[in-house]
Amino acid sequence: MKKLVAVSTLALLLAGCNPGDQGAEDATKTEDTTKEKTDDTVAKEDKKTDAEVAKEKEAAEAKKEADAKAAADKKAAEDKAAADKKAADDKAAADKKAADDKAAEDKTTEDKTTDDKKDDGKTTSSQDPEPKTPSEPESETPDVDKSDTKADLGLGLLVVVNKKYSLPIDYKPSDLVVPDISFSYSGVLEQSYMRAPAAKQMEKMFAAAKADGVxxxxxxxxxxxxxxxxxxxxxxxxxxxxxxxxxxARPGHSEHQTGLVFDISAPSVGNGLTAELGNTKEGKWIANNAAKYGFIVRYDKGFQARTGYTYEPWHIRYVGVGPATQIKNNGQTLEEYMKVGH
Ligand SMILES: [Zn+2]
Incomplete structure (x- = not known):
């Protein structure tokens, strides 16, 4: 029996199965190991964090740099776009200005042409019995035929304005309107206007011309x-x-100031104010039909000695249908019809 116990104890010893201190020691060791492992992990983790931080810092810096570059690129692109847009705008503005300048120049040319042609009443032809002196008297001198005499605005639509009769410089009709007809230019200018009664008839005349294919x-x-x-x-x-x-024409002597006149032309002569218009279908239509609407070709062919103006097939003057028809049928000038000088 004693031997058995001894064997048992030995066996136990051999087996190392001391459920007492040994077990506690083992547990502690295990715990330490775990702790050590944990510390190790923490350390490792700490290490990783440092590396990551460094990496992240690097990445962040790289990203920052990339972002900065992207921003710079974006800004550059935007700047370029803005610059391109500005260049485009500038070009558009320049083009527009060039176009405007050209239009202004064209208009000036047109005005000049208009002046050249329309108001050439100062031209003294060989048929004109009254040689003009460079210094025409500015004051009213009743005994001088070509003196500057006040036009009679009381005559209304039959007012006569020519080399002899002038309007006050500040005279402006109160019933000016823009007729609803086609113009040789776009936009509305001072020269687009005409007195209302004449404008209404212009509209009828233009419509009739159009109906006739003119x-x-x-x-x-x-x-x-x-x-x-x-x-x-x-x-x-x-x-x-x-x-x-x-x-x-001298100031006040242009019939255009009455608001009863329009220079008209046709595309067939480039809308020019030229005697050539008289030979065209359009010029002939005007000569034949204007009176029906109250207009006369004010400076007709062969009228120079009687008006002081050369042939202007484009310059039509409103006087009303009755007077226009009579003037046309009689082959008269407005001065002859009104029995006044020119
Ligand atoms: Zn004219």
């Missing part, structure tokens, strides 16, 4: 005394008074 374009209507003054003075400054008087 295309007309309005070029120049009302012109203020102020504008005529500016134009005339510019011509005098450029060419001298004597020369200016050959192609431009």
């Amino acid at each position: 295309t007309l374009n309005a070029v120049s209507g009302f012109r203020s005394g102020q504008r005529q003054t500016v134009l005339y003075n510019n011509y005098v400054a450029r060419d001298g008074k004597a020369a200016a008087d050959q192609y431009s």
Whole structure:
């Protein structure tokens, strides 16, 4: 029996199965190991964190740099877009300005042409019995045939304005309107206007022409005394008074200031104010039909000695249907019809 116990104890010892201290020691060891492992992990983790932080920092810096570059690129792209847009805008503006300048130049040319042609009443032809002197008296001198005499506005639609009769510089009709007809230019200018009764008849006449397959374009209507003054003075400054008087009406002497006149032309002659218009289908239509609407070709062919103006098939003057028909049928000038001088 004692032997058995001893064997048992030995066996136990051999087996190392001491459920006492040994077990506690083992447990502690295990715990330590775990702790050590944990510390190790923590350390490892700490290490990783440092590396990651460094990495992340690097990545962040790289990202920052990339972002900065992207931002810079974006800004550059935006700047370029803005620059491109500005360049495009500038070009558009420049183009527009060039177009405007050209339009202004064209208009100036047109005005000049209009002046040249329309108000060439200062041209003294060989048929004109009254030689003009460079210094025409500015004051009213009753005994001088070509003196500057006040036009009689009381005559209404039959007012006569010519080399002899002038309007006050500040005279401007109160019933100016823009007729609803086609013009040789776009936009509305001072010269687009005409007195209402005449404008209404212009609309009828243009519609009738169109119905007959005739295309007309309005070029120049009302012109203020102020504008005529500016134009005339510019011509005098450029060419001298004597020369200016050959192609431009003096202020107050342009019939366009009455608001009863329109220079009209046709695409067939480039909307020009040219005697050539008289030979075209359109010019002939005007000569044959204008009176039906109350207009006369004010400076007709062969009228120069009686009006002081050369042939202007484009310059039509409103006088009303009755007077226009009579004037046309009698082959008269407005001065002859009104029994006044020119
Ligand atoms: Zn005219």
